[in-house]
């Protein structure tokens with residue numbers, strides 16, 4: 001028994017924030033952002049929009065593609081670090097709004113690697129027979145937590161959600177392998193101190209509410225960890241680099257993606273990149289990219305898809321899927 005992706009969906013805010021818009025609010029240039037990150041624009045939620053406003057339509061679109069009603073869903077995982085509230089889980093809200101009455105639902109916090117972690121959990125539950133159908137959402141509202149005076153972080157992030165529906169199959173396809181890792185000693189590289197029990201959110205929280213990041217150090221570790229964990233899943237499955245039909249990496253920085261693609265010797269034109277339109281949407285970036293590729297009809301049955309991500313924690317992981 002394997003878990004197969006039978007539906008994909010995504011939803012992003014309507015508002016587009018371009019590099020030219022950022023030039024007006026912080027000391028930066030379109031040229032710097034584009035050459036250092038590959039980002040041209042990103043989506044930004046309005047003040048009255050929250051994660052579930054995008055996570056729910058993303059899940060509904062994935063279910064519609066799968067032709068599965070919400071009532072048949074056993075599990076809803078929402079991978080996020082920017083849910084609607086600290087509790088209850090945003091996944092509980094998604095469960096209610098998609099009509100998944102019988103489902104267990106919970107949020108999973110592994111930052112930008114969250115989607116891969118959630119895929120691994122849902123895959124295990126389907127494989128061990130405890131559930132039949134899962135909805136896995138990766139979604140983030142990071143623009144709500146950036147310091148708009150910190151040019152090194154505020155230009156990077158965007159908002160959105162992507163989702164997949166997983167169902168068991170006896171065929172030789174579906175999720176072949178998921179590997180995840182973490183290293184808490186590197187937690188100081190990317191973090192948001194406020195809002196938890198260490199620094200509860202209050203009107204005076206100010207700076208503690210913002211994402212802090214040591215970008216340059218993160219960059220170097222990201223390239224190595226993404227390449228290593230991708231190699232692990234390929235080796236586990238006895239696949240050569242050349243057998244990867246689509247490499248769908250976390251969209252953190254175009255230069256990171258290019259460096260990893262080079263190390264993995266991914267054939268020309270086989271890496272999917274959409275960072276220029278969305279920026280870094282954290283846990284949402286892989287399911288958004290997957291949905292775009294899928295709806296464009298670019299993925300053929302039998303093709304091998306390699307996902308890999310890294311993020312705060314530090315966390316990193318990879319997944320290999322036969323479509």
Ligand code: UT7
Nearest residue numbers: 027028029032036112151152155215216218219252253311
């Ligand atoms: O999803 C996981 C989350 N995190 C990441 O993926 C982040 C990974 N890291 C990165 O993507 C890159 O490190 C950044 C894009 C964040 C920064 O690029 P960099 O090439 O590592 O730049 P840097 O931090 O070494 O800064 C180089 C210069 C500095 O100026 P000086 O000190 O050389 O004069 C910065 O102050 O670029 C300056 N700088 C900017 N200049 C214009 C930093 N941000 C900006 C900006 N516009 N937005």
